[in-house]
Amino acid sequence: MKKTSTRLADGRELLYYDTADGRVRDAVDRRPLTPVATASEIRYDALLGDSVAVASHRQDRTYLPPADACPLCPTRPGHESEIPAADYEVAVFENRFPSLAGDSGRCEVVCFTSDHDASFADLTEEQAALVVEAWTDRTAELARLPAVEQVFCFENRGAEIGVTLGHPHGQIYGYPYVTPRTSLMLRSLAAHAERTPGANLFDDVVARERADGRRVVLAGEHWVAFVPYAAHWPYEVHLYPLRRVPDLRSLDDAARAELPSLYLELLRRFDRIFGPGQPPTPYISAWHQAPFRHPLRADFALHLELFTVRRTTGKLKVLAGSESGMGAFINDVSPESAAQRIREVAS
Template sequence: MKKTVTTLADGRELIYYDARDDAVRDAVDMRPLDPVSSSSEIRYDALLGDSVVIASHRQGRTYHPPADACPLCPSRDGLRSEIPASDYEVAVFENRFPSLAGDSGRCEVVCFTSDHEASFADLTPAQARLVLDAWTDRTAELAERPGVEQVYCFENRGAEIGVTLGHPHGQIYAFPYTTPRTALMRRRAAEHRTRTGRNLFDDVVERERTDAVRVVLESEHWIAFVPYAAHWPYEVHLYPTRRVPDLRVLDEPARTEFPQIYLELLRRFDRLFGPAEPPTPYIAAWHQAPFTGEDREEFGMHLELFTVRRASGKLKYLAGTESGMGAFMNDVPPEAAAERLREVASK
């Protein structure tokens, strides 16, 4: 993999990732951009113990542009985008409208491919591996930045999720604090260790492997299953079979096998509701250990993939119980979801 670091016209960082070592990335951003002016304020919720980011400058961010004005496509005659090159493999740049900025962290955009009409599921295994390498490199680099506590790589796909740019892309957030969901998992893992002497993540994976009814895919280095208490209609957790705290520690055999496993999961998601349905909206989220704390080796890095679509033409909305109380109600039994995900396997 070749990594080329450059800057955009307003001083933001842009990084190209190429599979070929002889790739040349020397295009210059010619846009007359003003310096980025953004500020984020982190406020503490005393009742819940959560941190909330206030980022008012994001009100003016790009919203559903037409395809011929997509800011994530390569630049060409008539279009000066965030990517000055006329083509690219994987590109990462600082978000122009970040939720986290300055001392409050950093937000990056990850463009998976230059093809506007593609999706992650359309990538080749080699392309998917390059994205994995980019996620890993960004995790490693952001981990060294002062004040960064946790790195979160994720993809939102589909208008139903709230995506405002149709180009296949994801994001990376470098948080200056441990996110509430991760903090809760750490507490539960510590309690489990005290009570049983065992690792919580290992026990969860082993229970699913032994039960088997909710396992969707299993290979030598990965296992994917619908969790016993799934929150979402179709939700899959993907774990490496050897527990690691973050992407930096993932070994080469697991890295090599990841593209085939992950691409198959995404393609099954797109087949869940039949060919007449639009592509399945989803969130794919890497859960990595925070960078501080003696217990970080206890954390089991994994990817959580889920959709808000519960049936053909029907969405699961976060209604009063979920949004108001954080109490989830799931219409699809996890065992039925796992069975359906096995039924739509690639032939």
């Protein structure tokens, strides 16, 4: 992998990731951009014990532009974009409308391919492996920033999720705090170790699912994917490396090499869940990594959580009173039925 770092016209960092070492990336961003002005602020909720990012400048962010005005496509005559090059493999840049910035963290955009009409599932294994390398590299780089406590690599796909740009892309958040969901996992991890000295909660969950087998949907030599026993979403899959590691940087070569094929298979199955002729399945794909400075960092398990808000053809799982008001989920699909369906649509 070759990484080339440059700057956009307003000073934001842009990085190209290429498979060929000899690739030259010297295109210049010639747009007349003014420096980015952000108003990101972290506020602590004393009742819930968590934090909220207030980022009012995001109200002006680009919203569902036509394909010929896409800011993530390569630059071409008559259309200058966030990517000055005429083509690219993977590109990462600082978000012009970040939720987190400066002392409040960092937000980056990851463009998976220059093909506007593609999706992650359309990538080759080599292309997917390059995205994994980019995620890993950004995790390592953001870990060096004093303001960042945790790195979250994720993809929102589909208008139903709230995506504002149709180009295949994801994001990377460098949070200045440990997120509420991770805090809950760490609390459960500590409680399990106290109840069962010498045991690790993540290891025990993975072992239980592998032994049961009913919810396992895909297994490789180094990874296993399953619908969790208490899945919150109608179709939800968790993907774990069999050797527990805290983050993407810690994967060994064998696990790293196997990941692209398994991940692509999961995404392609998600697009087949609801049958032929249906629109692409909206989903959130979220990499959970250990906080950098937490005492339980070594006990945390890197894993992917992939889920869709679609519960059946033409119907969405809406977070209504119980879920939104109380955080108490009610699932319309049994995890065992969901696992069976995801196995049925295997390639």
